[in-house]
Amino acid sequence: MALLEIVNLTVDFATATGSLRAVDGINLTINEGEIVAIVGESGSGKSVGMLALMGLLPWTSTVTADRISFDGQDLLNMTEKQRRKIIGKDISMIFQEPMTSLNPCFTVGYQITEVLCQHFGGKRKSYNKKAIELLNQVGIPAAESRLNSFPHQLSGGMCQRVMIAMMIACKPKLLIADEPTTALDVTIQAQILELLIELQQSHGMALVLITHDMAVVAETAERVIVLYAGQQVEQRKVKELFDNPKHPYSEALLNALPERAQDKLLNAIPGVVPGQMDRPKGCLFSPRCNYAQELCSEEKAPLKDGILCHFPLDLSKSRKPKAINVETG
Amino acid sequence: MSKQLIKARGLHKHYSISVGLLQPSKNLKALSGVGFDLYEGQTLAVVGESGCGKSTLARLLTTIEEPTSGQLSIDGIDMGNVQSKAITKQLRQTVQMVFQDPFGSLNPRQKVGDILQEPLLINTSLSATERKQKALEMMSLVGLRDEHFHRYPHMFSGGQRQRIAIARALILKPKVVVLDEPVSALDVSIQAQVINLLVDLQKELGLAYVFISHDLSIVRHIADEVLVMYLGKPVEQGPGDVIFNDPKHPYTQALLSATPSTNIKNKRQRIKLTGELPSPIDPPNGCAFNPRCQHANKSCTISEPVMDTFGKSQVACFALDEGRI
Amino acid sequence: MSTTSNASTSIRVQQWQEFWFYFSASKTAVAGLIFLILVILMALFADVISPHGPAEQYREFAKLPPAWVEGGQLQFFLGTDYAGRDMLSRIIHGSRLSLLAGCVVVVLSMSIGVLLGLIAGYRGGWIETLIMRVMDTIMAVPGLLLALVLVAILGPGLLNAMVAIAITYTPSFVRLTRASTLSELNRDYVTASKVAGAGPARLMFISILPNCMAPIIVQGTLSFSTAILDTAALGFLGMGAQAPIPEWGTLIAENRDLIMSAPWTVTFPGIAILLAVLAINLVGDGLRDALDPKLKRS
Numbered sequence: 032m033a034l035l036e037i038v039n040l041t042v043d044f045a046t047a048t049g050s051l052r053a054v055d056g057i058n059l060t061i062n063e064g065e066i067v068a069i070v071g072e073s074g075s076g077k078s079v080g081m082l083a084l085m086g087l088l089p090w091t092s093t094v095t096a097d098r099i100s101f102d103g104q105d106l107l108n109m110t111e112k113q114r115r116k117i118i119g120k121d122i123s124m125i126f127q128e129p130m131t132s133l134n135p136c137f138t139v140g141y142q143i144t145e146v147l148c149q150h151f152g153g154k155r156k157s158y159n160k161k162a163i164e165l166l167n168q169v170g171i172p173a174a175e176s177r178l179n180s181f182p183h184q185l186s187g188g189m190c191q192r193v194m195i196a197m198m199i200a201c202k203p204k205l206l207i208a209d210e211p212t213t214a215l216d217v218t219i220q221a222q223i224l225e226l227l228i229e230l231q232q233s234h235g236m237a238l239v240l241i242t243h244d245m246a247v248v249a250e251t252a253e254r255v256i257v258l259y260a261g262q263q264v265e266q267r268k269v270k271e272l273f274d275n276p277k278h279p280y281s282e283a284l285l286n287a288l289p290e291r292a293q294d295k296l297l298n299a300i301p302g303v304v305p306g307q308m309d310r311p312k313g314c315l316f317s318p319r320c321n322y323a324q325e326l327c328s329e330e331k332a333p334l335k336d337g338i339l340c341h342f343p344l345d346l347s348k349s350r351k352p353k354a355i356n357v358e359t360g
Numbered sequence: 361m362s363k364q365l366i367k368a369r370g371l372h373k374h375y376s377i378s379v380g381l382l383q384p385s386k387n388l389k390a391l392s393g394v395g396f397d398l399y400e401g402q403t404l405a406v407v408g409e410s411g412c413g414k415s416t417l418a419r420l421l422t423t424i425e426e427p428t429s430g431q432l433s434i435d436g437i438d439m440g441n442v443q444s445k446a447i448t449k450q451l452r453q454t455v456q457m458v459f460q461d462p463f464g465s466l467n468p469r470q471k472v473g474d475i476l477q478e479p480l481l482i483n484t485s486l487s488a489t490e491r492k493q494k495a496l497e498m499m500s501l502v503g504l505r506d507e508h509f510h511r512y513p514h515m516f517s518g519g520q521r522q523r524i525a526i527a528r529a530l531i532l533k534p535k536v537v538v539l540d541e542p543v544s545a546l547d548v549s550i551q552a553q554v555i556n557l558l559v560d561l562q563k564e565l566g567l568a569y570v571f572i573s574h575d576l577s578i579v580r581h582i583a584d585e586v587l588v589m590y591l592g593k594p595v596e597q598g599p600g601d602v603i604f605n606d607p608k609h610p611y612t613q614a615l616l617s618a619t620p621s622t623n624i625k626n627k628r629q630r631i632k633l634t635g636e637l638p639s640p641i642d643p644p645n646g647c648a649f650n651p652r653c654q655h656a657n658k659s660c661t662i663s664e665p666v667m668d669t670f671g672k673s674q675v676a677c678f679a680l681d682e683g684r685i
Numbered sequence: 686m687s688t689t690s691n692a693s694t695s696i697r698v699q700q701w702q703e704f705w706f707y708f709s710a711s712k713t714a715v716a717g718l719i720f721l722i723l724v725i726l727m728a729l730f731a732d733v734i735s736p737h738g739p740a741e742q743y744r745e746f747a748k749l750p751p752a753w754v755e756g757g758q759l760q761f762f763l764g765t766d767y768a769g770r771d772m773l774s775r776i777i778h779g780s781r782l783s784l785l786a787g788c789v790v791v792v793l794s795m796s797i798g799v800l801l802g803l804i805a806g807y808r809g810g811w812i813e814t815l816i817m818r819v820m821d822t823i824m825a826v827p828g829l830l831l832a833l834v835l836v837a838i839l840g841p842g843l844l845n846a847m848v849a850i851a852i853t854y855t856p857s858f859v860r861l862t863r864a865s866t867l868s869e870l871n872r873d874y875v876t877a878s879k880v881a882g883a884g885p886a887r888l889m890f891i892s893i894l895p896n897c898m899a900p901i902i903v904q905g906t907l908s909f910s911t912a913i914l915d916t917a918a919l920g921f922l923g924m925g926a927q928a929p930i931p932e933w934g935t936l937i938a939e940n941r942d943l944i945m946s947a948p949w950t951v952t953f954p955g956i957a958i959l960l961a962v963l964a965i966n967l968v969g970d971g972l973r974d975a976l977d978p979k980l981k982r983s
Binding site: 072073186188189216217218219220221222224225243244245246247249250273283284285287288289290291292295296297298299300301303304 | 409410517518519520547548549550551552553555556559560574576577578580581582614615617618619620621622623630632633634636637
Binding site for chain 2: 880892895
């Protein structure tokens with residue numbers, strides 16, 4: 032049975048200039064112990080969707096869904112109190128900015144033990160040992176002395192490790208990582224991603240990785256969901272998507288990467304993501320799509336086998352898949 | 361041979377920072393011993409992680425700050441001997457800059473037109489209509505429409521803002537543009553648009569770029585020359601294809617291997633870098649990279665390596681000097 | 686949007702709409718604004734709407750109670766004072782002085798404070814230390830006390846009172862401006878202007894200052910109300926506007942002895958001060974909500 036099941040999740044925001052649809056009918060199923068990546072550009076709703084699941088959106092938002100169930104429990108028809116018991120314990124989330132996700136007023140040790148107290152009760156002091164163990168698990172050297180340091184005394188990578196330690200403290204079944212490495216340097220990014228995968232395997236938890244970086248997806252995830260302007264345009268196995276993208280947007284996104292460029296010019300996607308005011312009538316990607324036909328700008332695209340497109344591509348048939356190997360030189 | 365626009369030799373920049381009331385101030389070596397040549401129409405990429413001195417280098421090249429020591433000549437004029445204000449002004453116009461964050465680099469209270477005209481207002485004696493004319497020309501060059509002239513920056517998306525920033529940098533007809541992570545704040549599809557714009561402009565105007573970035577996949581795409589820095593010191597320098605295909609310095613190797621790739625067919629063996637970036641206030645003794653380097657031995661912790669020529673590139677590494685790698 | 690000028694006006698309209706959306710979210714702020722506009726109109730057209738001259742004495746009607754109290758007369762709606770002057774007319778004319786005092790104090794203290802704050806934030810070093818220590822010294826003395834001392838030195842009178850109050854308000858503007866300047870100074874757009882060759886004056890006034898204005902405007906509206914209050918206080922203590930000028934504080938002071946026998950002469954000027962200050966504070970709060978991006982709900 033699926034660990035998390037979301038059917039037709041929609042999020043609207045009330046703004047000064049009217050209502051804004053940030054997430055438009057996302058379906059998501061996550062199995063136990065699986066790594067799923069959610070990819071999209073800014074404004075694609077990739078973070079908002081997960082924040083909605085966590086109940087972390089501001090009051091201006093309206094969240095609707097046909098079904099949200101976690102581990103067999105229905106999250107939609109649950110009181111706030113019951114929900115809080117699951118969120119934070121069984122579902123955890125880490126954020127993009129590690130420096131600002133930790134409270135600068137308290138020591139690292141206090142913040143970790145606080146989490147443990149919240150969910151298991153008891154005295155804070157009694158969890159010190161457990162906190163050291165957690166810090167060791169996430170690869171922080173000299174964990175004992177680090178308990179008494181404040182977040183500003185640690186580097187960005189260290190802070191992210193502390194965040195991860197806090198989030199795995201309750202042994203969650205699902206960890207959502209929202210751009211966990213975007214603010215970090217390349218060598219540190221590699222360390223953190225490796226750590227996340229290692230923990231995912233050793234704890235057997237499911238990991239949702241929200242990112243904008245296709246390369247990160249390629250290196251970590253098993254399954255990928257591509258979002259565009261709040262809609263889910265493609266949901267595939269990572270390997271399949273990279274070999275043979277079916278949605279024109281996924282293909283364009285891959286082709287825009289510098290490593291896939293044939294010459295000095297990159298294959299840019301023209302135009303910008305539609306905003307609140309200029310949402311196209313038909314398929315949302317149609318104004319920027321290379322393959323768009325008349326029908327695309329008239330009618331909303333149908334969802335077939337996880338692909339939201341009138342005319343899905345099939346590269347394996349039409350032509351040989353492009354050589355993925357980077358040309359050297 | 362195209363014209364040499366920037367010649368830098370042994371650039372150093374030190375800042376003194378106070379650590380506390382009663383303690384003596386510390387010397388932060390933001391940049392030590394950087395040297396390179398930049399020719400017309402060429403792109404030099406400066407690569408490194410945070411704290412490697414990339415931004416300091418940008419500030420020196422744009423003459424906002426002066427180097428503590430070393431020689432920097434721009435367009436044939438040695439910055440060290442410049443006395444007259446007129447020449448400083450001329451040099452200002454030679455080197456311009458595009459910043460990383462398109463949301464912070466445009467004054468939110470100025471209209472696009474005013475932002476573009478500001479450099480002209482300060483540096484030239486053109487009339488208002490001429491200035492507007494030039495601003496509109498520049499806008500169409502970077503792909504903005506005339507009606508954008510009267511809008512405020514917050515009404516644009518990140519990619520369009522970066523176009524405005526590029527237009528502002530180009531309006532004084534500079535010869536060198538310093539690009540400080542110009543696309544790292546942008547989405548992938550927009551990144552490609554802006555990179556293409558930069559490539560086109562370079563071809564059209566014969567610009568030289570100093571491209572500061574941590575994203576190696578873009579650097580690989582755009583750079584002719586690459587300068588890899590670590591904690592303010594150059595560690596490897598050479599033609600782009602040489603550096604990417606045959607990285608010699610252990611840090612360059614690690615950096616390349618840490619960069620994620622969409623190539624899922626053959627996953628490479630990662631070179632694992634342990635540990636954090638040291639703080640530039642308190643750098644390790646000897647080679648700055650030695651605490652994280654798998655080839656480090658005792659000599660690396662004692663003295664600092666200097667740049668030596670290996671084939672087409674220059675590398676600062678004892679392990680390489682001594683033939684250990 | 687056919688022409689560019691057309692586009693820019695519609696943008697301005699849109700900005701105002703957005704501002705109004707956030708401002709009008711608070712009903713109290715709108716109520717305050719309406720009341721404030723009424724007070725301003727009252728001050729502008731004081732000569733037209735007041736039933737009598739402010740200094741006109743009707744000796745035979747001295748100490749007349751308000752119209753709705755027994756013995757009151759409709760022509761003196763809020764009653765008369767000891768000299769038979771119409772309270773309503775005096776309060777209407779007094780609003781001119783109070784608003785004037787508020788304006789002068791805010792303009793004076795804001796312009797000096799913003800200038801000093803910009804210089805302190807931009808230049809740094811010993812200039813900053815000097816300016817900030819002087820401001821700290823001013824702040825160390827209670828505001829009204831300092832104003833009293835200054836008026837005692839300068840001599841009593843409305844103008845001197847306003848100058849004295851302006852001086853006591855300057856430090857808050859200096860500190861506010863310096864803080865915002867420091868945070869704006871390291872932004873990329875300032876560096877971009879530097880790269881373009883902008884000099885210090887251009888950087889301070891054209892690049893940085895407009896971006897610091899929102900909190901300063903809010904502080905300005907809030908100081909406006911306290912300025913009215915402090916001017917009235919100085920007037921009440923006999924150090925501000927001198928009788929028979931119908932300044933609200935002076936009105937209370939000159940009728941202080943009548944508080945038992947003719948309480949309306951003291952009560953109505955007091956209510957006028959209260960309502961004006963309350964209205965301005967409400968508007969100030971509304972402005973802060975609308976202008977402060979931290980409180981903005983996206």
